[in-house]
Amino acid sequence: MKYLHQSEDLELIQKCENGDKKAFDELVLKYQTKAFNVAYRMLSNYEEAKDITQEAFLKAYQSMRGFRKDACFYTWLYRILINTCKNKMKNWARHPHVESLDSPVQTAEGDVIRTLPDKEPDPDQLLIKRETQRCVREAIDSLAIKYKAVIILRDIEGLSYKEITESIGCREGTIKSRLSRARIILKEKLKEVNKNGL
Amino acid sequence: MDCKKSQALLSSYIDKKISIKEKDLLELHLRDCEVCQDFFKDLKDTIKLINSLEEVKLPPDLFGDIQKEIEKLPEAKGFFQKPLWVRIPIEVLGTATVMLIIFFLSRSLIQFKTPEVKDVFVQKETEISSRWMSQEGSSTVIDTPEKPASVLKDDNQMNSLIEKERKMYREEDAPVRDETVDKKDLKEPGKIQQRQIASYFNEPPDAWEKSEKVSPAVTKKSDIKNKDGKIRNEYDISIQVDNLYDGINELTTQVHNHKGNFINPPAVMKATGEEDEQKEIIFKIPRENYYQFIWNLEKIGIMKEIIPVGSDKIGIQDVTVHLKIKAEK
Numbered sequence: 138m139k140y141l142h143q144s145e146d147l148e149l150i151q152k153c154e155n156g157d158k159k160a161f162d163e164l165v166l167k168y169q170t171k172a173f174n175v176a177y178r179m180l181s182n183y184e185e186a187k188d189i190t191q192e193a194f195l196k197a198y199q200s201m202r203g204f205r206k207d208a209c210f211y212t213w214l215y216r217i218l219i220n221t222c223k224n225k226m227k228n229w230a231r232h233p234h235v236e237s238l239d240s241p242v243q244t245a246e247g248d249v250i251r252t253l254p255d256k257e258p259d260p261d262q263l264l265i266k267r268e269t270q271r272c273v274r275e276a277i278d279s280l281a282i283k284y285k286a287v288i289i290l291r292d293i294e295g296l297s298y299k300e301i302t303e304s305i306g307c308r309e310g311t312i313k314s315r316l317s318r319a320r321i322i323l324k325e326k327l328k329e330v331n332k333n334g335l
Numbered sequence: 336m337d338c339k340k341s342q343a344l345l346s347s348y349i350d351k352k353i354s355i356k357e358k359d360l361l362e363l364h365l366r367d368c369e370v371c372q373d374f375f376k377d378l379k380d381t382i383k384l385i386n387s388l389e390e391v392k393l394p395p396d397l398f399g400d401i402q403k404e405i406e407k408l409p410e411a412k413g414f415f416q417k418p419l420w421v422r423i424p425i426e427v428l429g430t431a432t433v434m435l436i437i438f439f440l441s442r443s444l445i446q447f448k449t450p451e452v453k454d455v456f457v458q459k460e461t462e463i464s465s466r467w468m469s470q471e472g473s474s475t476v477i478d479t480p481e482k483p484a485s486v487l488k489d490d491n492q493m494n495s496l497i498e499k500e501r502k503m504y505r506e507e508d509a510p511v512r513d514e515t516v517d518k519k520d521l522k523e524p525g526k527i528q529q530r531q532i533a534s535y536f537n538e539p540p541d542a543w544e545k546s547e548k549v550s551p552a553v554t555k556k557s558d559i560k561n562k563d564g565k566i567r568n569e570y571d572i573s574i575q576v577d578n579l580y581d582g583i584n585e586l587t588t589q590v591h592n593h594k595g596n597f598i599n600p601p602a603v604m605k606a607t608g609e610e611d612e613q614k615e616i617i618f619k620i621p622r623e624n625y626y627q628f629i630w631n632l633e634k635i636g637i638m639k640e641i642i643p644v645g646s647d648k649i650g651i652q653d654v655t656v657h658l659k660i661k662a663e664k
Contacts, residue, residue: 200421
């Protein structure tokens with residue numbers, strides 16, 4: 138997915154600095170899906186991901202004056218998001234909290250499926266696909282935080298190396314080595330999935 | 336390139352993040368290595384799998400909740416949007432604060448760098464320097480080999496030097512300083528009045544003859560005044576006596592008392608009869624006894640001049656004295 142040009146974001150940021158909350162609403166609408174998906178992949182928990190995304194946007198709004206205009210808004214937002222996720226996961230280490238990725242969420246309309254509706258007509262294919270996705274999610278979830286972050290940003294969100302360095306705050310060499318290591322670990326974990334052609 | 340290195344580079348190769356040289360080597364290796372070929376294929380498939388993860392549906396109330404939270408926050412106005420009557424005092428106050436900080440910092444830095452000047456009186460034949468401070472702070476600085484015009488910055492340094500010198504001289508051998516000067520006064524600036532010590536290096540010899548009787552203390556000070564900082568091992572001394580015969584006898588006694596040795600012993604002279612007007616006697620005397628010897632020489636006659644001559648060899652224990660003894664007619 139392509140992100141909007143940086144100059145358009147800067148205009149909105151300028152308005153936010155002048156107290157225009159509607160400008161910030163536009164930024165939220167633009168990036169909330171991506172932000173939420175990153176949070177969800179990091180935490181593997183729907184409700185927590187929602188809270189974290191909300192918290193990250195609030196922090197971004199409050200720290201708008203600290204935003205360096207030479208950086209991209211979304212990499213800056215991701216940085217806030219990933220750091221907030223890390224803090225949450227550290228808290229979990231003390232108080233374990235696990236929720237199945239497949240359990241439905243209770244809403245006013247009833248249970249809803251977490252993922253977007255599949256377009257696969259064949260139920261068997263649908264089942265295989267879901268099983269594959271579950272394996273991949275579990276494999277990613279088993280990674281250490283530092284490997285998980287780079288895999289999510291690079292292979293799921295499609296950020297460039299430069300954008301990842303801005304989001305995580307590491308040098309490119311570090312990103313390269315972490316990505317390489319993370320992919321090799323996932324390759325080993327998903328060997329069976331790859332072999333069986335799921 | 337080996338398989339380990341090749342497999343480590345594959346991830347960056349997929350992302351086109353390796354150098355051309357590494358790329359060439361890697362492709363060369365992949366061409367012939369089936370293991371790495373399989374590794375490469377599995378890695379690409381894994382990335383495809385990860386890419387295939389579907390986007391998670393956004394919670395419908397996420398945007399609304401964010402909006403609500405932001406509405407609760409106070410209206411944040413930029414500084415430059417605030418009215419002038421608010422901005423100007425803040426700016427003025429900020430500027431004034433910064434200037435005050437700079438002012439106090441610069442003052443404290445200047446005080447820190449200014450060295451403390453201490454009075455030092457270190458006694459040694461060639462290494463003594465005396466620094467006399469007037470209350471106004473001016474000083475007559477005498478260079479020494481060790482501390483040429485430098486300032487001994489703290490009491491510890493000063494005390495260690497004084498202690499060192501005391502070890503070289505016994506208290507009773509130490510020449511008497513000016514009676515008006517107390518030892519402790521030497522350490523306290525302002526109590527000692529500035530003394531003008533005539534530089535016998537610079538003044539012509541006849542200046543001495545015109546001068547008053549030189550006290551042992553002043554003699555010693557001028558004697559040790561070495562502007563070039565060199566240690567003196569030879570001295571030319573002129574002394575005027577009433578009677579040459581008695582003067583030489585007394586001198587001989589003093590030389591022996593101070594453990595000196597004659598290089599050219601004076602001839603025994605008759606008390607009566609023909610007497611020379613003056614005699615030059617050369618002798619050596621241990622350095623540590625030299626000042627006491629000079630002090631006692633005062634008892635023999637009037638010291639006319641003491642001129643350091645000779646080498647600047649360090650470590651020589653004896654002082655060589657060329658003494659001209661002259662009878663006053």
